[in-house]
Amino acid sequence: MPTRRTKRGDDRTPLAGDVDVLICGASFAGLAVARELAGTGARVLVVDRYEIGERQTSACGIPTEWLRAMDLMGSHRQTFPRLVVHTPHATARFELPWTFSTFDYPELCRLLWAQSDADFETAKVDGRTGATVHTDRGDLTAPVIVDALGWRRVLGSGYQPPDAPLSRGLEVHPWGAGDELEIWIDRRYVPAGYGWSFPAGEELRIGVGSFDPRFHVKDTTVMLAEDLQREPVRYQGNWIPHKLRSAADDGVFFVGDSAGHCLPLTAEGIRTALYFGIACGRELRAVVSGNLTIAQALARYGDFSASHEWKFEAMLRAQRIVPRVPPRLLSAGLRAMQSRRFLDWSFGHYLAIAPPEFVAAGPPPAAKRRPLAQAA
DSSP: OOOOOSOOGGGOOOOOEEOSEEEEOOSHHHHHHHHHTTTSOOOEEEEESSOTTOSOOSOOEEEHHHHHHTTOGGGEEEEEEEEEEEOSSOEEEEEEEEEEEEEOHHHHHHHHHTTOOOEEEEOOEEEEETTEEEETTEEEEOSEEEEOSOTTOTTSSOOOTTSSSEEEEEEEOOBOOOSOEEEEOOTTTOSSEEEEEEEETTEEEEEEEESSTTSOOHHHHHHHHHHTTOOOOSOEEEEEEOSOOOSEETTEEEOGGGGTOSOTTTOOOHHHHHHHHHHHHHHHHHHHTTSSOHHHHHHHHHHHHHTTHHHHHHHHHHHHHGGGSOHHHHHHHHHHTTSHHHHHHHHHHHHHTSOGGGGGTSOOOOOOOOOGGGTO
């Protein structure tokens, strides 16, 4: 469990005022938006109930080229050229056309925050009335409001599990080392979903994710860890959205999990959070510079997000189909997928959903980098 480093007692002073852009949530998506606004001269404030990088929420894996493109390799822990998929009847090894890496969560957040020039305050966001956001420390007002708070979509119409398109994930972090990025598609662990083991230097991130939010995964997460002869310690879990939602609604920009920017089937959400956060930030740069109105930026960003819907829907259909495939047939299919031609085609298309080249496609941020000691 994370140790709270947020302000308490006399340090928890009232918070109020007006800013140009208010980003609610210091998530990957929120920090990416702040990064894109660096150097604009806008008064940008990021608020979150936790300090930046305080509360890890995922297994922290991403295509390596995204770390390089965003100058975040300082957080890198381990790189994998292949994906190993286990089923009850076979093991398939996919030699990837690109590499995947695990990273250190707080370090990546610090590096990403150091590329911005926004201000930060710890506060719990409770809701919104028009252009005013209500927090447990007071009210903040801004003409531009971004919700990067996660699947709850606090500033819009939220979800309530388990009656929502959410997956359930839990993992443990035992100390140890490994060489393979591994996935288990095995109904012994989860009827619809998968288990995983992501090595990250001196620790392993072992977990189980269920596409059905009603299936509790704690017992099977422990089972998988024990099957791997690892101690089930240092738990973390989260709800994972698996359906795209409107990214611009009622005057608010939604990014990351609050917009459903998490890929179905694989539950990969870090790359897409950065991707759509950058896209949102670029529209807001145009607003700050006077080249777009807020309404125009909302429409453009909303359309950009919606243009990806068919890709998300295709993966959601696959997510629904895979658990229905008989295990022996699934094993045979995975073996057939090991061909070089198929891997280049399939994983090439998968990466293209949110390609690393997008980072350099727009105007680079003009901010001076701040020392990391001042970043959090």
